Amino acid sequence: MAATAHRPDRLVPPPDGVPALRGRVTRDAPLGGSTWFRVGGAADVLVRPADAEDLVALLRDLPATTPLTVLGAASNLIIRDGGIAGVTLRLARGFGDVTVEAGGIVAGAAALDVTVAETAAAHALGGLEFLVGIPGTIGGAVAMNAGAYGAEVKDVLDWAEVATGTGIIRMSAADLHFAYRRAVLPPRSVVIRARLRATPGDAAAIAARLNDIRTAREATQxxxxxxxxxxxxxxxxxxxxxxxxxxxxxxxxxxxxxxxxxxxxxxxxxxxxxxxxxxxxxxxxxxxxxxxxxxxxxxxxxxxxxxxx
CATH class of the missing domain: 3.90.78.10 (UDP-N-acetylenolpyruvoylglucosamine reductase, C-terminal domain)
Structure with missing residues (x-):
């Protein structure tokens, strides 16, 4: 009993219509405190999948009539006071890895934009500094073609991996049909990972650019x-x-x-x-x-x- 007391949400069957998952499923989960506005009601059901396989199972088995809402950092979001109907999905832990590759960064959807910018700078990779000015996650940045300080995600995206009810697909920037603050994703799909191009450069110059963006944000926002x-x-x-x-x-x-x-x-x-x-x-x-x-x-x-x- 003591071993499971800290996870009461796992002591009961999933709510009607929600498939059994290995991740965490919570009823009536408060959300307001996790949004940047610090307002809003609870999620009827909050799901945190254990991994990509768990996420695909959710998307496959969740009834089409059950509303599905995907949350990232909840930075550009108003959750209304009555809460969110159906299933609210939030990625965490294993979806936040950031890996440095030759000429780019591969980042999980839950990785913060600022973390990706700082990781690139630490490895003398330029072109991603603009991400330090975007308060959100990589998944959200891809889904809305986020941009700041003269650059947008569409300018640096090589591919995004997207979970659907039939599996994981890889989509190019062209596949996503990017427009101003918009990308076209398959219905009821979730970005889980993306590769962003970066260019080897002078570490000091890249760090200076990051600091310039931070200073500009502090001064104007x-x-x-x-x-x-x-x-x-x-x-x-x-x-x-x-x-x-x-x-x-x-x-x-x-x-x-x-x-x-x-x-x-x-x-x-x-x-x-x-x-x-x-x-x-x-x-x-x-x-x-x-x-x-x-x-x-x-x-x-x-x-x-x-x-x-």
Missing amino acids: PVRARTGGSTFKNPPGDRKAWQLIDAAGCRGLTLGAAQVSEKHCNFLINTGGATAAQIEALGEDVRARVRAATGVDLEWEIRRIGRPA
């Missing part, structure tokens, strides 16, 4: 606040979302404990005690004000998932 990163995508053309938000008079705008950042107005922040509903409603208010002032309909970059309270 509320990186120490409870935030979700860039809230809205930049519209087509040369216009920037933050400029439109500023022009519409939204800098510092508040709703309850949710606020448009004074430092960078394309960031929403939780100043303490905000609900997911307040943060999302503030974002919609910003969109409405920008539309009225400029005619531009801003598109959310932050994912908003789950049920209202």
Whole structure:
């Protein structure tokens, strides 16, 4: 009894419709504390597969009618206050390995972008410095073609391995049909690993570039606040979302404990005690004000998932 008391979720059968797995399956798993906004409800069922084989089994045997949500670092995400229906999937442990190869890095989907950038720099490999400016995981970076400081994942991706219900497939950048903040993945599939190209270079110059990006982020973004990163995508053309938000008079705008950042107005922040509903409603208010002032309909970059309270 003492040997299993620390894992009560494994003492009962899996919830209806969830296949038996070797990984961890937890009912009513709190999620808010693990998001960067620190808001949101619980997952009906949270699954952490033991390995890739376990993940494929889940994707194969999970009923098509059961909702499936994949979480990474939960950095660009609002989980609504009512939580997430169905199965929520989160990769960990064995999915976070980072390996250095000639001319590149192979990283598991759960590896943090910053870890990959730092690993490359430590081995005098350049071209991946931009990842230090992206607060997320490699899996999420591939799935949304994340980018910062003049580069995007599409520029450096050799291939991504993707788990599906029929097995693991390897997809090239062309297969993923990358666009701005978008990739096309097979239905109900999960990125598990990716190879990113890098170029041997001067270690000191690469380290300096990393530090420049870190310094720029600290100076211009509320990186120490409870935030979700860039809230809205930049519209087509040369216009920037933050400029439109500023022009519409939204800098510092508040709703309850949710606020448009004074430092960078394309960031929403939780100043303490905000609900997911307040943060999302503030974002919609910003969109409405920008539309009225400029005619531009801003598109959310932050994912908003789950049920209202």
